[in-house]
Amino acid sequence: MDSTQERSAGRVPAWARGTRGRVLGIAAAVVLVVVGAVTWSGRGDDETGVPVSGGGPDAGLTGVRAPSDATGGTLRVVAGELDSLDPQRSYLPAVWNLMRLYARTLVTYSTEPGATDGLVPDLATDLGTTPDGGTTWTFTLREGARFENGRTITSRDVKYGIERSFASDVIVGGPTHVVELLDDPGNPYAGPYQDEAPDKLGLAAIETPDDRTITFRLRTAEPDFPYVMALPSSSPVPIENDTAADYGRDPVSSGPYAVTSVDAATGILLDRNPQWDPASDDVRTALPDQVLVRTGLTGVERDQALLAGSADVDVSGTGVQAPTTARLAEGTGGDVPLGDRVDEVTSGVVRLLALPTNVAPMDNPECRAAVVAAVDRRAVQEQLGGSVNAVRTSQLWPRGLVGGPEESDPQPDPDAAREHLRACGQPDGFHTVLAVPDAATSVAVAEEIAGQLGAIGIEVEVRPLAAPGFYATDVGNPDNVAANGFGIVLATWTADFPTPGSFLVPLVDGRSVSPVGNTNFARLTVPEVDALIDTARTAGEGARTAWRDVAAAATATGAYVPLAETRVQLLAGQRLRNGVVMAAYTGYDLATAGVR
Numbered sequence: 001m002d003s004t005q006e007r008s009a010g011r012v013p014a015w016a017r018g019t020r021g022r023v024l025g026i027a028a029a030v031v032l033v034v035v036g037a038v039t040w041s042g043r044g045d046d047e048t049g050v051p052v053s054g055g056g057p058d059a060g061l062t063g064v065r066a067p068s069d070a071t072g073g074t075l076r077v078v079a080g081e082l083d084s085l086d087p088q089r090s091y092l093p094a095v096w097n098l099m100r101l102y103a104r105t106l107v108t109y110s111t112e113p114g115a116t117d118g119l120v121p122d123l124a125t126d127l128g129t130t131p132d133g134g135t136t137w138t139f140t141l142r143e144g145a146r147f148e149n150g151r152t153i154t155s156r157d158v159k160y161g162i163e164r165s166f167a168s169d170v171i172v173g174g175p176t177h178v179v180e181l182l183d184d185p186g187n188p189y190a191g192p193y194q195d196e197a198p199d200k201l202g203l204a205a206i207e208t209p210d211d212r213t214i215t216f217r218l219r220t221a222e223p224d225f226p227y228v229m230a231l232p233s234s235s236p237v238p239i240e241n242d243t244a245a246d247y248g249r250d251p252v253s254s255g256p257y258a259v260t261s262v263d264a265a266t267g268i269l270l271d272r273n274p275q276w277d278p279a280s281d282d283v284r285t286a287l288p289d290q291v292l293v294r295t296g297l298t299g300v301e302r303d304q305a306l307l308a309g310s311a312d313v314d315v316s317g318t319g320v321q322a323p324t325t326a327r328l329a330e331g332t333g334g335d336v337p338l339g340d341r342v343d344e345v346t347s348g349v350v351r352l353l354a355l356p357t358n359v360a361p362m363d364n365p366e367c368r369a370a371v372v373a374a375v376d377r378r379a380v381q382e383q384l385g386g387s388v389n390a391v392r393t394s395q396l397w398p399r400g401l402v403g404g405p406e407e408s409d410p411q412p413d414p415d416a417a418r419e420h421l422r423a424c425g426q427p428d429g430f431h432t433v434l435a436v437p438d439a440a441t442s443v444a445v446a447e448e449i450a451g452q453l454g455a456i457g458i459e460v461e462v463r464p465l466a467a468p469g470f471y472a473t474d475v476g477n478p479d480n481v482a483a484n485g486f487g488i489v490l491a492t493w494t495a496d497f498p499t500p501g502s503f504l505v506p507l508v509d510g511r512s513v514s515p516v517g518n519t520n521f522a523r524l525t526v527p528e529v530d531a532l533i534d535t536a537r538t539a540g541e542g543a544r545t546a547w548r549d550v551a552a553a554a555t556a557t558g559a560y561v562p563l564a565e566t567r568v569q570l571l572a573g574q575r576l577r578n579g580v581v582m583a584a585y586t587g588y589d590l591a592t593a594g595v596r
Contacts, residue, residue: 055572055579060343060588062114065572065579068287070596075288076573077590078302078311079295080318085259085268086248087232088164089173093585094315096232100284100591101270101291102253103235106139106158106214107226108283109584111592117400117498117583119226122283123153123236123254127226133538134221139229141212144280147238148253148273155214157236159206160192165233166203167191170244175496177228181218182206193244221537227497256286268293285578287594300324303571307338312573312595317347317586319568325388328569341572343579346391346565347586348398348498351384353449353561354489354521358478362432362487366424368558371488373417374456375449377409380563383444390564396507396551399565400583401500403544405551417456429457432487435475438464445563446490460488476517489521492566498584500547501536508554509533522559529553 055065077098084090087103100108108122119127124139145153162178164171166189182205183189189203207215218225228234241252251259256278257270270291278286293315297305303324305311320328328338353371361367377392384390397404421427436446443464450460463486465474475481475489495502506512510525532553536546554560568586572579575595582589 060579068577073595074290077293084248097585099232101257104254154211155208161237349494349566370420376412434488435486436490
């Protein structure tokens, strides 16, 4: 299996891609010792081995797995490496899921089964209003929400939390959408720690005329702005408790739980926040008395904890590992078949080829078309573990986004590929370099692609590059791509939030090309595509159709060759109650989970 970084490449800030995960080696000896290694004190629970009804396959996708409204007990969560508990510094979906318990936002993701990619009001009374098509947004805070210290949450606290993201010398690692949307390039805001203005009014683009009103004035229209406000990086922070870079050690809760201890050995413990008022929160059920999170576990360790009954939820978003997949197929798991405890999810992580248009001969559309015609997605799917682990795709549009282009599932066409080679002046083929992260699965896919292209005369050198610098510098710098002759880049991509614009713009907007941390891997700069993006941003009710036009136009350039979208199998713990699959985080929603 690929590393966590490969699974969630698009979630990681451009400068840091490749730093999160590691390739997981799976050995039989490890599997044997893991069950004993991952143990829990239970914090008073004595129901570790008591199974609940599995609910049936995919019960948590469109329904609730093992519904219950009983309170009490300790929810035991397992995770891989976490980056930060500071809401403004995390860029991992696993942590974003955890933060739903202690970091409220103006709006957040719905807990309604089958609709968890949609937004609902949280601290705000609605999803925001815009009088001008998305350039100005106003939210009104609801009454009754308080921090764990008892102080009422105000619009100024929301503003201050967002302002922290501008302090790039202190608050590093988190999303920067608010910086891109709200900062003034002519007079950049350096964040609250360097604010030398006498009045200390902070970022001028955010106005707080009273304690319950907050207005954002964006540089350009952004219909997806409410999704930006749903990121934990947009959560409120009380200025009197801000400890700058150390805030993640003891973040102040605005939700039903507060972080009470962080220990490398025993994990992260969250206890009930007595200041949380359920009347002010329509999202979180807050059923467990405590939540205990064990971090730094490998995928095999997490699986074994779920199988042994010593963990209830894995929030990593990567699903079960290969040895566990084999057990799921057997369907045995004691009183409840393991298959009845599984939800299969299409993750939104798309593996694709980028053909950089600044590297010869990929600067010729016909040469790119030859590659497109030669690709065999079925063979790629097999390298990824078959249909259980991957879904073939030829579209720049994740399956989970409604209203996308129809999937044609094209077969390879070697004859057409050779015709394109003749049209691009390379009848005998050409030589190019395929850059790939040095992760086992990615390298295997790259070698498969190289073999396919070799059959039509395109000689491909597969060049594995160290994962930590792959997205940040190797393919994140267009000049470096050109200098090294990277004619093909094998990458994975996923959006920060489930909208077409979030997926497409970083990949295909020519104005998004940057010298550092570039995510337009193909260096696609087509004015017609950019114009379609501008149209889609202001299309209103016809936005899905407009974004489909963007996807179709970008795909037609041949600069990107979508291959497959990752599927994961989520395994519910034996005690998990109210298991609802959160589509945005590819895991069970911690905001509703219980154990009784």
